[in-house]
Amino acid sequence: MKYRERFDRRVVREDVWIPTQDGRTRLHARVWRPADAEASPVPALLEYLPYRKSDWTAPRDAQRHPWYAGHGYASVRVDIRGHGDSEGTPGDEYDAQELADGVDVVNWLAVQPWCTGKVGMFGISWGGFNSLQIAALAPEPLKAVVTVCSTDDRYDNDVHYTGGAVLGIDMLAWAGTMLAFASRPPDPANVGADRWLPMWRERLAALEPFLHTWLDHQQRDAYWRHGSVCEDYGAVDAAVLAVGGWNDPYRDTVLRLVEHLPGDRVRGLIGPWSHQYPDRGLPPGPVIGFLQETLRWWDQHLKDQDTGIMDEPLLRAWLTESVPPATSYDVLPGRWVAERHWPSPTVTWDERVLAQDPTPVLVRSPQHTGLDSGRFFPFGNASDLPPDQREEDGRSVCFDTAPLTERVEILGRPRLRLRLDSTTPRAHVIVRLCDVAPDGSSTLVTRGVLNLLSRHGRDRSVEWRPGTYETVEFELNGTGYAFPPGHRVRVAVSDAYWPWVWPHGERGALSVVPADSAVLLPVRETTDGQPIRFEDPEQAPPLPVTYDRPADPRPERLVTHDVATGEWRLEVDPNYGGSRTYPDGLRYEESASETYTIRSDDPLSASAVSTWTIRLRRGEDHGTAWDAEIVTRTELRATRADFIMDSRIEARSNGETVAKRQWHRTTPRTSG
Structure with a gap:
């Protein structure tokens, strides 16, 4: 640098x-x-x-x-x-x-x-x-x-x-994060020693957890269309570098x-x-x-x-x-x-049938499938990306190509077309595309989700009729990836993906007809034009901030399994930067955790909790002494009929309580 x-x-x-x-x-x-x-x-x-x-x-x-x-x-x-x-x-x-x-x-x-x-x-x-x-x-x-x-x-x-499904991992985690972030006070050094506390009280009194609003809108309605530029790209007149x-x-x-x-x-x-x-x-x-x-x-x-x-x-x-x-x-x-163009003439669809066998295959994944999904928002931390997918593959139904005889480069959004039936009116289908090496290791390339309730459009909820086969097609997330000769392309299908996808209220199974199902790969010609180059990075000098380096840091992602009860527990430290001291004497302390639990056989056992503690303080040697602290907790769980949300905040100044707020809310599960 x-x-x-x-x-x-x-x-x-x-x-x-x-x-x-x-x-x-x-x-x-x-x-x-x-x-x-x-x-x-x-x-x-x-x-x-x-x-x-x-x-x-x-x-x-x-x-x-x-x-x-x-x-x-x-x-x-x-x-x-x-x-x-x-x-x-x-x-x-x-x-x-x-x-x-x-x-x-x-x-x-x-x-x-x-x-x-x-x-x-x-x-x-x-x-x-x-x-x-x-x-x-x-x-x-x-x-x-x-x-x-x-x-x-x-x-x-x-x-x-995502795909019409409730994002269990960030629906809860980001709502909890923003509850904590919105609770932080203004800095008296900038707004005045006599103004910061009244301003803070006003903020705290006005807060409403985002989670309530987000789960009130489980289909794509006017709430989500607001601010979605895809509703009218023609409204954007400015030049856009994306x-x-x-x-x-x-x-x-x-x-x-x-x-x-x-x-x-x-x-x-x-x-x-x-x-x-x-x-x-x-x-x-x-x-x-x-x-x-x-x-x-x-x-x-x-x-x-x-x-x-x-x-x-x-x-x-x-x-x-x-x-x-x-x-x-x-x-x-x-x-x-x-x-030079997108969609590109250099990218063509390579359609590959999942298997020639017309016999339906049963997909019934344990509820903890997805624990090796990695972080929804990778931030450059040590545990961000998905590990070897072999355990996840074992909890899914996998369809592999033969070892490739030549290099295959893909660029864009792969698609899945599945002929399937569901034993329950509400179900999810999750597909992962993996690169399987000759040693058997499985690298996640991309993935996609479809809530079957939203298969006819994200603005409506249509239950499945069990015993009826339908063909559904959906996109996976975009990728640019090269599969080398000797490797296999794996399509892994599951009906659970915790905690990314909040499970429906009843456990069922899918029947997939491999011969009538296919993966469509956006295969790119390997010819390239002029080499693309960028300059080396350059920045202004860094701010002299001192970061704490804990002697015994907790794991960023820890998975535990209670064999007796069948409960799986994922504990996450989002690690946004921890505690630090700024050149103006401000001491900013931050600790957060997310906990996701589920039993392998019970979708209604799903629970997600986000906790935050933030403290801001400055000593008298840097002007007026200041000490403010916020503690928040947000929890989400569900019955078959409702989502249940519990949130609370406690705000303190110099050890004395400024505000305590608590919310308990239920909302019907219309699509989630």
Whole structure:
């Protein structure tokens, strides 16, 4: 990593308040810009998040915002209403108020004396989401967007549902995380020693767990269509650079955006990365000079300079070579490939029947199938990726090709067509595509889920008629992967996948007719054009943050099995960074855990719990002493008829209780 300490233009930083149109609420912003920008105005770049610029994202912000400023931009980091140091109360994800405030910020930036009037937005995950969503609202100054690890489909490609099925692992975990995050107080160093506590009380009083809302909407309805850019790609007028990673759950958005947005306003980039910016050096690599690549995008669309970025292929994607299974790779082997069009004429469908035997095969997986699924959101940690899939394969029904006689490269979203029957009106089917080496090891390549209730559309729930065979077809997640000669392609079919997929309330079985079922592989020609190259990564100097290194760290993922009861237990430490101390004296302590339990024979035994403890404190030697702590717990379980949710918060200041809140909620299982 190269750290750039000197730039052509000297950089200054200032904190400002940005008014919103309601006239009552101001958003807190941090602006890095050239010192001479009022004399020589520059375009503005906006990153707009709920994750607290003063502490949680501060190390990441320091890598990129000053760097952009040094290259002739005003780079602006804004806390969303009710989060961090901004005024107001927190709302739902991407609600109308958040997006309206974002439009206000874009328009405010455009009229500042240091701005040329042109604005870009960028962000990863939440910031990538709202960049796209605000672009679809088309504020006039917003000319370009860089959206990283984001989605255009809030229902079927987010943390709530997949294939119409409840995402047990992140429906609960992310709801628990956001309950804790939304409970954090503003920093008195930024909002004032006399204001932070009243602001905090107001936030805590307004909180409602996201989990309640998400499970109230189990089909694709107006709630999910709001903010889903896929509803109307034509609404996006800004130029969009869409970036993703094959090890991130949002990579399919890149493929959809390059297919549906006008080719003169979009480019796609998919690397081997996890849920991280591609310049941060977190596994899996290779790392690239991502800031330099985005600078080409900004200069092209905000400064009207021909940087050659629009001469790049429509889609640049990493094609991964076959690898032995592992939960982390420093660098994945492979190469960059280019596609001038998407869908690509170099990619054709190779349809392979699962087996010639017309005899139905019974699929009845134990409920703990899926414990080796890996993390839904890989963050570059040691236990992120799925381990050897042989145990999962043993809990599934597998269909293998003969050993391949030649190399097979796939790029895109494989499809499964299954002829099947279900013994119960409600069921799931899960398919994993694996690379089986001659030694028998099984590497997960990609996977897909279908809730059979949603087989006729995600906006409706249609029960199965047991005893009736139907043909269903669905996509797996996108991938770029090369199967070498001598390896086999495995299609593994199960009807359970815990904790990714919350099980239906009764245990049944599927009957699959192999001769009438097939996998459709998007096979790519192996010819390549000009080599694709990126610069080495470069950033601004890192923020001097001190991280704790516990002497006895707990496991990131621990699976235990009670043989007597048949209960399986998965304990997860999400490891978002732990505890740390900032240069301004702020001590930020964070501890989280997720626990998922299920008995192998009972879908109603499923339970998921998320707990968080966060403490923020600063000593008198750094100004006014400050000590605030939040403890949260969120639990989800279900009967055959209902989901049951229990959540609670306790907030303390200097050891004294500021607020206690508790919720108990049930909601009918309409599709989940």
